[in-house]
Amino acid sequence: MYFCFSGCGSLSFNLSPYIVVVLCFVLFCFVFPVSRGPIVQFKLSDIGEGIMEVTVKEWYVKEGDKVSQFDSICEVQSDKASVTITSRYDGVIKKLYYDVDATALVGKPLVDIETESGSEVIQEEDVVETPAMAREEHTHQEIKGHKTQATPSVRRLAMENNIKLSEVVGTGKDGRILKEDILNFLAKQTGAILPPTPEIQTPAPSSPVSTPASTKPPPSTPKPVFTGKDITEPLKGFSKAMVKTMTAALKIPHFGYCDEVDLSRLVALRAELRSVAEGRGVKLSYMPFFIKAASLSLLQFPVLNASVDEACQNITYKASHNIGLAMDTSQGLLVPNVKNAQLLSVFEIAQALNRLQALGAAGQLGTAELSGGTFTLSNIGSIGGTYAKPVIVPPEVAIGALGKIQILPRFDTTGQVIRAHIMKVSWSADHRIIDGATMCRFSNLWREYLENPASMVLDLK
Incomplete structure (x- = not known):
C-alpha cells in the first residue's frame, strides 16, 4: 500500500x-472506547442469626482488581462465626468502604464494582435495607403450594444443576434463596465439603485439641509490652458473643456432678487402632470415643439432648446428636459440633473432628460448624487441670468437662496396687428439668462404655 x-x-x-x-x-x-457497565454498590447482605454488624478481618481484593462471580472479596467476623463474602458480579473493584478491623454494617456498601457491559446486574443486597421487595429485584415462583424467593441468576444456577428450588432452604431474608444456598445444597448431594476458602492447611500433629494424655510444649507467646497507660477497647467478634451467651447462661440453675473414669482399657485400644487410622489419613484421639459414648448414652437419657424455650414452658427433645467440642483457638473459645453423632462410627467422628480442628486452626469455622449444637463436651484436660465447673451453653441443658488423663495408683479386684489411667469428669445440668439422679445415671452409663470399650460394639449401628 x-x-x-x-x-x-x-x-x-x-x-x-x-x-x-x-x-x-x-x-x-x-x-470508540470499550463501554463499561454501571457501577453498583455491593452491600453486605443479611447473613442470618440476627447479625447486624461484622468486623472486616481481611480483604482479598484491592481497588482496580478484576473479579468474577463467586470470587472471594473479603472475610468478615461476626459475634458467631467467620464468613467469606463472595462477589455476585463480574467487574472491576472501584472502591473499598472499610479498612481491616473496621466494623461493617448489614445493608451498607462493602465495595463498589464497575460491572462489565452487558452483564446481568441485579441489586440483590438491597433487600436488606428495604423490607418491601421491588418487583424488578425478585421473582417469585409458586412451587408445591408455597412461594420461593430467588433472583434470576440464582434460578439459572439451580436449573443448570437440576436442583428444585422447593428442596432448598433459603438463608436470606424472609427465606430468600441465595447462591450460597444452591452451592451448599449441591455439595450435600454430591458428598463434597465446601470449606469457607479454597484451601485449608492440614494441622501438624501437635495441632489444637489433641489427646488429653499427650504432652505439648507450652505455646510461644510474645513478650508483653508495658506502655504505662490504660488501654480501653470495645468487645467485638467472639468475645462479644461470649458476653451474650454467658449472660444468658447465668439465668440457668446449674447442677454439678463429678466422677472419675478408669481409661486403662481405652488407652490400650486406642494404641492398637491409632496406626490403622493414620493409615487412612485420620488422626485418632480419645475424643471420638468420648463423643460416641456420650451419643450412645443420650439414646437412653434423651432429656440431656433437649432444649427449653426462654420461659422454660416447653421442652424439645432433639433427634440429632450434634455434640459440640469446646475448642481453644487463636480467635478465642469456639464450640463447633459434630453433626448426627448417633449415625457415625468412631472413625467417622474422628474424620469430622480432624476437619473441625483444621478449620479452627485456620480461623475458618463458619456458622454451619458453630450452630445447631445439642450437647457439649469441653476437653479442658488438653491444656491442664482435673476438675472444672463448666457453664451450660443455652439453649442446651447439659455439658461435660474432661480433665487430663493421669497415671495414678488404684486397687484391682484382688487388692493389688496397679497403674491406672484416670480421668476426672465434671458435669453441669439444667436443674430445672434434669434432676441429680438422671445426671448420675447418665454419667454411670457413659463411664461404663469407656471403661469397657468393647461394650460399645453391642450398641453400635
Whole structure:
C-alpha cells in the first residue's frame, strides 16, 4: 500500500496491510472506547442469626482488581462465626468502604464494582435495607403450594444443576434463596465439603485439641509490652458473643456432678487402632470415643439432648446428636459440633473432628460448624487441670468437662496396687428439668462404655 503526504515535498512510503489493520484498530479504540457497565454498590447482605454488624478481618481484593462471580472479596467476623463474602458480579473493584478491623454494617456498601457491559446486574443486597421487595429485584415462583424467593441468576444456577428450588432452604431474608444456598445444597448431594476458602492447611500433629494424655510444649507467646497507660477497647467478634451467651447462661440453675473414669482399657485400644487410622489419613484421639459414648448414652437419657424455650414452658427433645467440642483457638473459645453423632462410627467422628480442628486452626469455622449444637463436651484436660465447673451453653441443658488423663495408683479386684489411667469428669445440668439422679445415671452409663470399650460394639449401628 502506498501513502503520499501533501505538504511534505516528495515524502512517501509503503505500509504493509498488517500495519494498516493495527493502526485502524488503535484509532477505533480511541474514537470508540470499550463501554463499561454501571457501577453498583455491593452491600453486605443479611447473613442470618440476627447479625447486624461484622468486623472486616481481611480483604482479598484491592481497588482496580478484576473479579468474577463467586470470587472471594473479603472475610468478615461476626459475634458467631467467620464468613467469606463472595462477589455476585463480574467487574472491576472501584472502591473499598472499610479498612481491616473496621466494623461493617448489614445493608451498607462493602465495595463498589464497575460491572462489565452487558452483564446481568441485579441489586440483590438491597433487600436488606428495604423490607418491601421491588418487583424488578425478585421473582417469585409458586412451587408445591408455597412461594420461593430467588433472583434470576440464582434460578439459572439451580436449573443448570437440576436442583428444585422447593428442596432448598433459603438463608436470606424472609427465606430468600441465595447462591450460597444452591452451592451448599449441591455439595450435600454430591458428598463434597465446601470449606469457607479454597484451601485449608492440614494441622501438624501437635495441632489444637489433641489427646488429653499427650504432652505439648507450652505455646510461644510474645513478650508483653508495658506502655504505662490504660488501654480501653470495645468487645467485638467472639468475645462479644461470649458476653451474650454467658449472660444468658447465668439465668440457668446449674447442677454439678463429678466422677472419675478408669481409661486403662481405652488407652490400650486406642494404641492398637491409632496406626490403622493414620493409615487412612485420620488422626485418632480419645475424643471420638468420648463423643460416641456420650451419643450412645443420650439414646437412653434423651432429656440431656433437649432444649427449653426462654420461659422454660416447653421442652424439645432433639433427634440429632450434634455434640459440640469446646475448642481453644487463636480467635478465642469456639464450640463447633459434630453433626448426627448417633449415625457415625468412631472413625467417622474422628474424620469430622480432624476437619473441625483444621478449620479452627485456620480461623475458618463458619456458622454451619458453630450452630445447631445439642450437647457439649469441653476437653479442658488438653491444656491442664482435673476438675472444672463448666457453664451450660443455652439453649442446651447439659455439658461435660474432661480433665487430663493421669497415671495414678488404684486397687484391682484382688487388692493389688496397679497403674491406672484416670480421668476426672465434671458435669453441669439444667436443674430445672434434669434432676441429680438422671445426671448420675447418665454419667454411670457413659463411664461404663469407656471403661469397657468393647461394650460399645453391642450398641453400635
